[in-house]
Amino acid sequence: MDLVLKVLFVLSLVVMVFFEPLVDARYWHWSNEKKSDFEDLVTGLPGQPSVNFRHYAGFVTVDEKNGRSLFYWFYEATSLPDEKPLVLWLNGGPGCSSVGYGxxxxxxPFLVDANGHGLKFNSFAWNTEANLLFLESPIGVGFSYSNTSGDYDNLGDDFTANDAYVFLHKWFLKFPSYRTRTFYIAGESYAGKYVPELAEVIHDKNNNPSLFIDLRGILLGNPETYDAEDWKGMVDYAWSHAVVSDETHKTIVQSCNFYNDDTWSNTDCTSGVEELLSQYKEIDIYSLYTSVCIFNSSSSQDKSSTLVRAKGSSKMMPRVMGGYDPCLDDYAKSYYNRPDVQKALHVGDGTSLRNWTICNMTVFDGWSDSKGSVLPIYKKLIAAGLRIWVYSGDTDGRVPVLSTRYSLSSLGLPIKKAWRPWYHQKQVGGWVQEYYGLTFATFRGAGHAVPIFKPSESLSFFASFLVGESLPSQR
Known part of the structure; x- marks a missing residue:
């Protein structure tokens, strides 16, 4: 017995001498890798349903000198998060929150319930298929901010793309296991410019192996793409859907040349466009056939299509908000302006309050750089072999299906599979056409923010996009 004890004692010493440093090293590596994760881990979010996945929220500093930080909210996939891709979602505006909308x-996975009192579980959340990362971008949007006031004078497309790129690399330092993960970018509305612009930055800088991000594709919903064609589509759609009179449509067609910025100095053109937008004020421009919010007039007023002048440009532009309302915007505003919610999301101490708005029109009014067309970027990304899918809810008047069809037609891509209906649960979900290099699909009966109107269909569509499979062509 004594001999056995002596042998066990010697073996224990061997384990301590040879394996303890390895154990310590592994623990040291794990604790360093996960430390930042736990700092941003969201616990105790008021009203949150019980779930079996983790989610994180917090700030990533993209400019130490100026104190510029972007807020993110990251949800792990509901199952097998280590095997599923990472998807970044962006909303547009410019000035609208991806947290508040997307x-x-x-x-x-968590939708704000009526009056912003709590959260309800979304059975059709996209994190069933991927790890989802939402970013409030640029500074001035949602909780994102800068300590340097001059930064707000530089807001524009390039500024936003570059900050988002820095954000990604800084975020990967927090979550190193995603550093080499298959990556996609998705978004809607003015993110129709954000998404390809960020994709281009990633593509160009991927020449440096140390900066490589495994970007595989982009997904764009009701996207602003080519200003001239977007305007033309908006006008034709309003007329074809009986929003404006024949006379107003004729005035705009005859007096407006949307391919020339000087057209906005033509009084007949501007008066015709103003008449179009005044008619849209009577309904929800983002969803022609649903009710407007009567509960609180602030949302409807904020989401109006009042013409404002873009800084540094003679061109008149309509305000581009990010989603569908009746009253959903008000609920989100109520929820994210609660001290306990802000504390859980690591943006407040539970006492002091940050003023959160779903759309910041100061950001829009100060926008200094907007590309007239991102189609050249499309061509570049297509040549690089990236997957590009574009979709349109066909009851959106703001970036209507006609705008997107006109814009994509300008690419002149050869057709791979002709126009046809696609199906979901034996019903027509919409129509689709596959080009060499791009897929375009419609969602039947959906407004600007498609997943609000068609949650099941949009989740199925998203799953097909991720695996690169054609949408179902049979019932």
Whole structure:
């Protein structure tokens, strides 16, 4: 017995001498890798349903000198998060929150319930298929901010793309296991410019192996693409859907040349466009056939199509908000302006309050750089072999299906599979056409923010996009 004890004692010493440093090293590596994760881990979010996945929220500093930080909210996939891709979702505006729209109203796992008192589980959340990362971008949007006031004078497309790129690399330092993960970028509305612009930055800088991000494709919903064609589509759609009179449509067609910025100095053109937008004020421009919010007039007023002048340009532009309302915007505003919610999301101490708005029109009014067309970027990304899918809810008047069809037609891509219906649960979900290099699909009966109107269909569509499979062509 003594001999056995002596042998066990010697073996224990051997384990301590040879294996303890390895154990310590592994623990040291794990604790360093996960430390930042746990700092941003969201616990105790008021009203949150019980779930079996983790989610994180917090700030990533993209400019130490100026104190510029972007807020993110990251949801792990509901199952097998280590095997599923990472998808970044962006909303547009410019000035609208991806947390307030994408995460809260559309594709996130937690949707704000009536009056902003709590959260309800979204059975059709896109994190069933991928790890979802929502970013409030640029500074001035949602909780994102800068300590340097001059930064707000530089807001524009390039500024936003470059900050988002820095954000990604800084975020990967927090979550190193995603550093080499298959990556996609998705978004809607003015993110129709954000998404390809960020994709281009990634593509160009991927020449440096140390900066490589495994970007495989982009997904764009009701996207602003080519200003001239977007305007033309908006006008034709309003007329074809009986929003404006024959006379107003004729005035705009005859007096407006949307391919020339000087057209906005033509009084007949501007008066015709103003008449079009005045008619849209009577309904929800983002969803022609649903009710407007009567509960609180602030949302409807904020989401109006009042013409404002873009800084540094003679061109008149309509305000481009990010989603569908009746009243959903008000609920989100109520929820994210609660001290306990802000504390859980690591943006407040539970006492002091940050003023959160779903759309910041100061950002829009100060926008200094907007590309007239991102189609050249499309061509570049197509040549690089990236997957590009574009979809349109066909009851959106703001970036209507006609705008997107006109814009994509300008690419002149050869057709791979002709126009046809696609199906979901034996019903027509919409129509689709596959080109060499791009897929375009419609969602039947959906407004600007498609997943609000068609949650099941949009989740199925998203799953097909991720695996690169054609949409179902049979019932």
């Amino acid at each position: 995460a809260t109203q559309e594709i996130g």
